[in-house]
Amino acid sequence: MIICTKIMDYRLGTQSQFVQNQVMVNSEKDRASLLCMKALANRGRLDTVSQQMSSHPQYLESFLRTQHYILYMDGPLPLPYRHYIAIMAAARHHCRYLVSLHSAQFLRVGGDPLWLQGLEAAPPRLQHLDHINKVLAHQPWLTARSHIQALLKTGEQCWSLAELVQAVVLLAHCHSLCSFVFGSGSDSDGTPTPRLHHGTPPGYCLCDAANGNTALSPPPAGPTEKASRRRSLDSSCEVACLLEQIQKSQEEIKERKGDRLHSQTLLHSDVEEEEEAMFSADPSRFVTDPEFGYQEFARREEDHFQVFRVQDYSWEDHGFSLVNRLYSDIGHLLDERFRNVASLPFPHSPDLKRAIWNYIHCIYGIRYDDYDYGEVNRLLERGLKLYIKAVACYPDSSKTPLCPLSWGPVKASEKVHVNLLVMEARLQAELLYALRAITQYMIA
Numbered sequence: 513m514i515i516c517t518k519i520m521d522y523r524l525g526t527q528s529q530f531v532q533n534q535v536m537v538n539s540e541k542d543r544a545s546l547l548c549m550k551a552l553a554n555r556g557r558l559d560t561v562s563q564q565m566s567s568h569p570q571y572l573e574s575f576l577r578t579q580h581y582i583l584y585m586d587g588p589l590p591l592p593y594r595h596y597i598a599i600m601a602a603a604r605h606h607c608r609y610l611v612s613l614h615s616a617q618f619l620r621v622g623g624d625p626l627w628l629q630g631l632e633a634a635p636p637r638l639q640h641l642d643h644i645n646k647v648l649a650h651q652p653w654l655t656a657r658s659h660i661q662a663l664l665k666t667g668e669q670c671w672s673l674a675e676l677v678q679a680v681v682l683l684a685h686c687h688s689l690c691s692f693v694f695g696s697g698s699d700s701d702g703t704p705t706p707r708l709h710h711g712t713p714p715g716y717c718l719c720d721a722a723n724g725n726t727a728l729s730p731p732p733a734g735p736t737e738k739a740s741r742r743r744s745l746d747s748s749c750e751v752a753c754l755l756e757q758i759q760k761s762q763e764e765i766k767e768r769k770g771d772r773l774h775s776q777t778l779l780h781s782d783v784e785e786e787e788e789a790m791f792s793a794d795p796s797r798f799v800t801d802p803e804f805g806y807q808e809f810a811r812r813e814e815d816h817f818q819v820f821r822v823q824d825y826s827w828e829d830h831g832f833s834l835v836n837r838l839y840s841d842i843g844h845l846l847d848e849r850f851r852n853v854a855s856l857p858f859p860h861s862p863d864l865k866r867a868i869w870n871y872i873h874c875i876y877g878i879r880y881d882d883y884d885y886g887e888v889n890r891l892l893e894r895g896l897k898l899y900i901k902a903v904a905c906y907p908d909s910s911k912t913p914l915c916p917l918s919w920g921p922v923k924a925s926e927k928v929h930v931n932l933l934v935m936e937a938r939l940q941a942e943l944l945y946a947l948r949a950i951t952q953y954m955i956a
Contacts, residue, residue, distance in 0.1 A: 559613070560609065560693075560696070560698040561689070561692065561693065561696075561698065562576070564692070564696045564698065564928055564931075565928065565932070567924065567925040567928050568856055568925065568928065568929065568932065570852055570855075570856070571849070571852045571853055571856060571932060574845070574848045574849050574852045575849060577845060577848075578685075578842075578845040578846060578848070578849055579685070581841070581842065581845055582594070582678070582681060582682055582685060582842070583595065583598070583617075583682075586840070587678050587839065588672060588674045588675045588678055589675055589678050589679065589682075591621035591622070591623075592618055592621055592622055592623035592624070592627075593638065594678075594682060595614045595615075595617045595618035595621060595623065596614075596618055596623065596627060596634060596638055597638070597641065597645075597679055597682045597683060597686075598610065598614040598682060598686045599611050599614045599615060599618065599628075599795075599798055600631065600638070600641065600642065600645050600683075600798050601645060601649065601682065601683045601685075601686035601687050601690075602614065602686050602689075602690055602795065603795035603796070603797075603798035603799050604645060604646060604649040604650070604687065604690075604799060605649065605687070605690040605691075605694070605907045605908050606795050606796070606799075606908045607690040607693055607694070607699050607795065607907070607908075608699055608795060609693055609698055609699040610686060610689065610690060610693060610699075611795040611798070615628055629797070630797035630798060631797065631798045631799070631800065635669075636669045637669045637670075637671065640662075640663060640669060640671075641663070641671075641679060641683075642800055643659065644659050644663070644680070644683070644946075645683050646800070646801060646804055647659065648680070648683055648684060648687060648942050648945070648946060649683075649687045650804055650805050650806045650807075651804075651806065651807060651809075652876060652941060652942050652945040652946070653809060653820065653876065653877040653945060655945045655946055655948075655949045656949055656952075657949050657952040657953045657956060659949060660676070660949050660950050660952075660953040661953055663676055664676065664953070673838060673950075674838055674839065676950075677835060677838040677839045677950065678839050678842075680943070680946045680947075680950075681835065681839060681842055681846075681943070683942070684939050684942035684943050684946065685939065687938070687939075687942060688935045688936070688938040688939035688942070689935065690907045691903050691904055691907040691931070691934050691935050691938055692903075692931050692932070692934070692935040693907070694903055694907035694908070695899075695903040695907070695927075695930075695931035695934060695935075696927075696928065696931055805906075806905040806906060808875075809875060809876065809877040819877055819878075819879045820876075820877050820878045820879070820944065820945065820948075821878075821879055821881060822873075822878060822879070822880050822881075822944075823880075823881050823882075825944065825947075825948045825951070826944075827847075827850070827940055827943070827944060830947070830948075830951065831843075831943055831944055831947040831948075832846075832847055834947050834950065834951060835943070835947060838950075846939075846943070849936060849939075850936055850940060853932050853933060853936045856929060856932070858929065859926065861891070863887060863891060864891045864892070865933065866883075866887075867887050867888050867891040867892055868892065868896075868900060868930065868933050868934075868937070869933060869937045870883055870885070870888065871888045871892060871897065871900060872900060872904050872933070872934060872937035872938060872941070873937060873940075873941055874888070875901060875904065875905060876904075876938070876941040878941055878944065896930075899930075900930070900934055903931065903934045904934050904937070904938050
């Protein structure tokens with residue numbers, strides 16, 4: 513139950529603040545629990561990314577909504593194409609976690625298994641997307657009108673403008689998600705987390721994720737402890753029933769013909785485990801030109817690569833309206849993500865938050881004329897800057913050892929917060945370059 517504290521009248525300010533904070537904490541925990549339950553019911557398990565983000569449930573909700581819309585809801589691209597594009601994007605950073613996850617999803621939505629042999633086995637249309645995938649992943653400032661024109665030219669293997677916009681959003685989403693996976697250490701080990709037959713990690717308790725504790729809990733001592741944990745998640749009948757159904761065996765659910773939805777969910781989780789294990793191979797099979805990577809924008813000697821000035825082309829004034837017109841509603845969903853990550857409570861100065869965001873845009877060649885970049889050096893310690901740059905520009909655990917985040921006394925939720933800022937700032941940077949190139953093509 514969420515109480516609206518705005519209508520309460522307390523004479524003691526400290527008592528009012530305490531009650532308000534307590535209500536906020538309780539509501540946020542309830543919200544995180546429900547989001548984790550939805551993720552568990554949907555995929556038969558709570559994936560690593562959701563576990564990490566669950567310490568910020570408001571953001572997690574908008575992230576899951578956007579990701580589901582891009583991958584499964586209305587759009588010009590067929591579902592197998594969407595997951596294959598996600599594989600291509602994750603492979604640029606050798607992210608085994610996302611490559612194996614989307615390989616399994618690719619098969620579940622009817623994708624051709626032969627395509628998973630490598631990029632050369634995919635249709636020519638997807639192969640033609642490889643160049644812009646490479647550029648956006650590592651040097652997005654190279655994205656030009658000519659790249660858009662080459663993909664949209666008339667012919668049997670051409671892309672429509674609506675298809676290309678959805679593909680670009682998918683590429684940028686997965687590139688930036690690789691940064692989050694790398695920063696959180698989710699891709700450090702290619703071995704999948706061991707799970708029980710029903711898809712739940714052994715000894716894992718959903719309330720741990722809701723509280724921001726992503727480590728696996730020790731195995732329960734017995735049935736009594738299991739029951740107490742189950743009751744502690746939420747008092748609502750819906751969540752209790754959902755837990756009960758998820759924990760029942762697949763055979764029992766099959767006997768209950770009236771509950772086909774949960775039976776199908778558990779069956780898919782078992783198939784998914786086998787498929788992810790089968791296709792957790794080297795992502796390099798989906799990569800061409802592996803030597804192409806990030807280069808320092810600020811040290812480039814070429815004069816024709818000018819700084820991207822937000823005053824000339826911004827998300828709020830240009831990118832949002834364009835992407836929303838060509839790919840219905842995605843602009844609102846992306847904008848909600850940017851707003852949510854900006855509004856997350858931060859225990860440090862708001863100036864520090866803006867410095868992190870602007871520093872990430874700066875290393876991608878994007879500048880704000882109304883910002884004093886001396887603030888970046890003043891507010892960001894060297895260790896924090898090294899961490900941010902590694903996560904944003906080199907999210908490849910096979911090549912880049914992640915330097916520890918040595919900035920102050922960092923809590924787990926604060927590190928996740930920094931990783932979310934990196935992910936969203938990088939996402940917006942890639943979208944700005946891609947959408948500007950599309951705008952230049954449209955007005956040429």
